[in-house]
Amino acid sequence: LIISLYVHLSCMIERLVMRNEITHYKNMTEFNERHGEFIAMVNHSFQRLKILYNVALPVAEIGYIHDIFELRIEDFRW
Numbered sequence: 001l002i003i004s005l006y007v008h009l010s011c012m013i014e015r016l017v018m019r020n021e022i023t024h025y026k027n028m029t030e031f032n033e034r035h036g037e038f039i040a041m042v043n044h045s046f047q048r049l050k051i052l053y054n055v056a057l058p059v060a061e062i063g064y065i066h067d068i069f070e071l072r073i074e075d076f077r078w
Contacts, residue, residue: 001072008068016055025060032059038066 015021025031032039042062043050050057069076 001068004068004072005065008064012061012064013049013053016057016061017053019055021055021058022060022064023058025063028059028063031063031066035066038062 012021039059039062042065043057046057049055
């Protein structure tokens, strides 16, 4: 889990800084509706990074973070 997150997050930060972020995610509307609390928590966690690098964190990127947790943690519910 940790290595998967490190790899994804480091690539994600590079994409954000280079303004080449992921904008598409499967069932994004449903993801927004079902996982609003997770989205808010991730946005809060990355607040300093977003300010420091003057970037936005698209919901699609958060969706892939959620996927990593879902794939690596049995019974992950958020």
